[in-house]
Amino acid sequence: LLGPLKFRKRVTLSIDTKLEILKKLDSGVSLSNIAVEYGIGKSTITDIRKSQEKIKQFAKEAKDNGTVKSRCIVRKAADDAFDKAMHLWFAQERSKGTPISGVMVTEKAKVLYREMYPDKGENHFKASTGWLCRFKNRHGIRQLRMQEEFLTSDWNAAGVFKNIFKSFIEQHELTRDQVFNCDETGLYWRLLPNKTLADNSEKQGKNFKSSKDRVTLMATANASGDFRLPLVFIHKKAKPPCFANVTMSALPVHYYSQRCAWMDKGIFSDWFFKHFVPLVKDYLTSKSLPIRAVLLMDNAPSHPAIENLLTEDGSIRCLFLPRNVTSLIQPMDRSILENMKCRYKRNLLQRLLLGSMQFESYTDFCKQLTIKDAVYMCAESWSEISAESLRRSWNTLWRCIDNTEPDNLENNEQMEINQVDFSEERQLLDITMEEQEEWLNADKHENGHPILSDHEIIELVRETAQPDSDSDKEGENAKKIPHMQAEECFTACLQWLEQQPEATPINLMMLHKLRTLAAKKLVSNLKQSTIKDFFKST
Structure with a gap:
């Protein structure tokens, strides 16, 4: 007689586990070995392989919510757009420190649903307890209850964090070289002082000024001030006309594009793994330090969950x-970003004054200023921040580790900003100190992520990802500089620099190398042209 049938115990696999299985399949592990390891049948593994695109797409969308490890079923909400809108509102409120309860979420859901679907009746969506539970499970929200979360005592919260920070640094045996901070800010990149755009000959000056074209910048440096990463530069367009024929990877910044020029989770995650991690590893290797580092940052809604920012x-x-x-x-919030923006604006005014003979008006200058100009001026302004300033910006936080006495940090920071002298530009442009301050502070409170209204949240989730419809066609036909012209220009620049007292061996050698590069490309083109002519003649 046959013995009793043995049934395999049912195993429920999370999305995280399914991703592990797919990774092992890609690396060549056999179905039999995987089946034994996870206690599942081969048919289950085959089903996972067939659904791999769906699983990977779902995991990508869920990753920033921290829900991949706990979710088991690839299932979206019945109304995915409304679910995204609610989660965007929730993340935004939590980033502001707003205490949120379950009742607040359900009441907000009713209001947002009515605004999103005004044609549907009030009883069409009831925001029931069941809906709330499913919403929490989808987005990995563990609990909802009213909490103060340090809202009433910022300095107490800072004191608590300093103890946590000290323990973390000691536990992982990190030095100043291995601890980094990043922070975002908004910059009105071609905004000039009011008076420069309001002279008698320009009635439309103020209208142009009011556009306040904005980009988002993110600065990153370590606590020793010894290493700073290139700025992250976020603009609305992926490749504006001024970047036609430009090698984007050679720019002195990490250039990204986003519909509204904001930082978002996708950009941050891409930057972290493609730029931050490799650059930090190279730096630590060059310093003969262990490959260990931490990036300190604020809990903005544009930042992914920290469990997803880990090598x-x-x-x-x-x-x-x-x-x-x-x-x-x-650290970066302690006048470093403000200092950098001041230097950018001084460079902007100097550019205006140096090129004043080339432009018909101030408005003409602003219109001809390109985003490529802004990229180079931002990179130059960031490089002008001294290593000592970067190191000193950490003093308030690092004091808990080395027990150093506090210095006059506020005075030092203000002194650093005051060193950016605008007196000459102010005199030439005939603007007052008050007008200068108003201009410098115009984007002071611009951060790298938006605080959206309900209407803006709805519009954002309804939009589909489409290529820039307003991208200029002229970029496709932008003039490409011939190799011969480049070689002639470098030769002239070299001769000019050799006659200047400011010339240095490094600068001269750089121009020599660039002239040689242009010459090699010219010769290469001539050779190719000769071969082509030969085949045509035969």
């Missing part, structure tokens, strides 16, 4: 600052 071996990771304390202890 496979866990050697490079991120740490969130608590809400409402960034202005108190975040």
